[in-house]
Amino acid sequence: MEFLVWLEQTDFSVWLRESDWGHPIVLCFHAVGMGMVVGISLMYSARILGYAKDFPVSAFDWLFGLAWFGFAMNTVSGVLLFVGEPRRLMDTPAFWIKMILIVFAGLTLWVLGKALDAGPREVVRLAGSGGISSGEVIVSPNARVAAILSAVFWLGAIISGRLIGYTIAPPPL
Amino acid sequence: MTEGEVLHWIKELPLGAAVRESRWLFAMGETLHFIGLSLMVGGLLIVDLRLLGFIRSVPMRAALAFLPFVIVGFLINLATGIEFFVTDPFMYWPNPAFKLKLTLIMLAGLNAVVFMVLDHRHKLALTKDTGAYVKVAAGLSLSLWLCVLLLGRLLPAFEGSTSFF
Numbered sequence: 001m002e003f004l005v006w007l008e009q010t011d012f013s014v015w016l017r018e019s020d021w022g023h024p025i026v027l028c029f030h031a032v033g034m035g036m037v038v039g040i041s042l043m044y045s046a047r048i049l050g051y052a053k054d055f056p057v058s059a060f061d062w063l064f065g066l067a068w069f070g071f072a073m074n075t076v077s078g079v080l081l082f083v084g085e086p087r088r089l090m091d092t093p094a095f096w097i098k099m100i101l102i103v104f105a106g107l108t109l110w111v112l113g114k115a116l117d118a119g120p121r122e123v124v125r126l127a128g129s130g131g132i133s134s135g136e137v138i139v140s141p142n143a144r145v146a147a148i149l150s151a152v153f154w155l156g157a158i159i160s161g162r163l164i165g166y167t168i169a170p171p172p173l
Numbered sequence: 174m175t176e177g178e179v180l181h182w183i184k185e186l187p188l189g190a191a192v193r194e195s196r197w198l199f200a201m202g203e204t205l206h207f208i209g210l211s212l213m214v215g216g217l218l219i220v221d222l223r224l225l226g227f228i229r230s231v232p233m234r235a236a237l238a239f240l241p242f243v244i245v246g247f248l249i250n251l252a253t254g255i256e257f258f259v260t261d262p263f264m265y266w267p268n269p270a271f272k273l274k275l276t277l278i279m280l281a282g283l284n285a286v287v288f289m290v291l292d293h294r295h296k297l298a299l300t301k302d303t304g305a306y307v308k309v310a311a312g313l314s315l316s317l318w319l320c321v322l323l324l325g326r327l328l329p330a331f332e333g334s335t336s337f338f
Contacts, residue, residue: 024330031326032319034207039215043239055235059228066218155208162204 004086008173016084023084029077036070038154041109048112048147064113071106087170094163101160105153112146180262189259199260202253209253210322212246215239217318224303224311234298270331274324281317284310 007013016022040063047055082089089095174182183189192198216239222228223236258265265271288294288310297303303311331337 020330024327028323028326031207031210031322035211035214035322036218038211039213039218041215042211043215043219043242046239046242052235052238054232055238056230059231062228063219154211158207158211159204162200162207166200 001087004090005173007083007086010083013083013086016080023081026077026080026084029073030081033070033073033077034158037067037074037109038070038158040064040067040070041105041150041154044112045147045151048143061113064109067109068113071109085169088167089164091170092164092167094160094167098157098160098164101153101157105150105157108146108150108153112143112150115143176266180266183259183262186259188256189262192256192260198256202256206250206253206257209246209249212242213250213318214246214322216242216246217315221311221315224297224307226303226308229301233300233303237294237297240294264332265328267335268328268331269334269337270324270328273337274321274328277317277321277324281314281321284313284317 016026040060044060044063046052047057047060192202219228219231219236219239220243223231223233228236288307291306293307293310297307
């Protein structure tokens, strides 16, 4: 708590909180990063669940690079948002729920991406014993569960993230 | 009717009153607006980047198959956007970020409509590469929607001002 009080009194924290542009600009990056990581994750889930079957699953290897770029952008902008109002966020259950969901969503994305990195054979393994038939990957139940979980974690993170804005800030120091 | 009277009439609509009185409707709208945003960005990245010549291992038709996500995301955001506007039209209407955002949405829509009218989807389904027009349209689409997103996020910062400068 002492650390949070100190952090909140640093010039940088005050600037993030009170300047005209600090907070809005950080939020801009946070929204763009969200679109990239959540957007691509949702499209991947749709593909795994059977949408656009002639879209090669391996092409997501490259798209995951963009998704991780968005994830990194949101880690940095998220840390800045935390520095701006650490005491309020620490006191907000929605913030903790969001952090837990982000960790799970990130892990799911990592597992799904790892399977792609390992090459086509691994994708087929993830995809199940059906293998590739006429360019179409037969998706295993495990991959379907991962795809659904990924979407649930990200949507949960968006909901809890939005709710953070609806909690009352502690009195200023 | 004057501009003020129109805005006043909009503000008195039952939808606006319901959202203002409810504790959760506005927050739910915002959450849906973010989900719609994510669907749009995800779909647009796949479609526009493929049109620009990235991820060439993907057949053009398979990439264009992700367009419905963009359209659904847009409809979610149009509906929730209207919800926000009727809640407080006097805040949104004079806001320069709101006006520019609306203009850019119309330009992005026009860009998409021209693309469809020229029937590029059907022609493209058969090709591996795209011409200069399609690349420009895809680049425009990505840049315009990025600006729309940023202006939406910056909208509250311009609350109360009537011009950018």
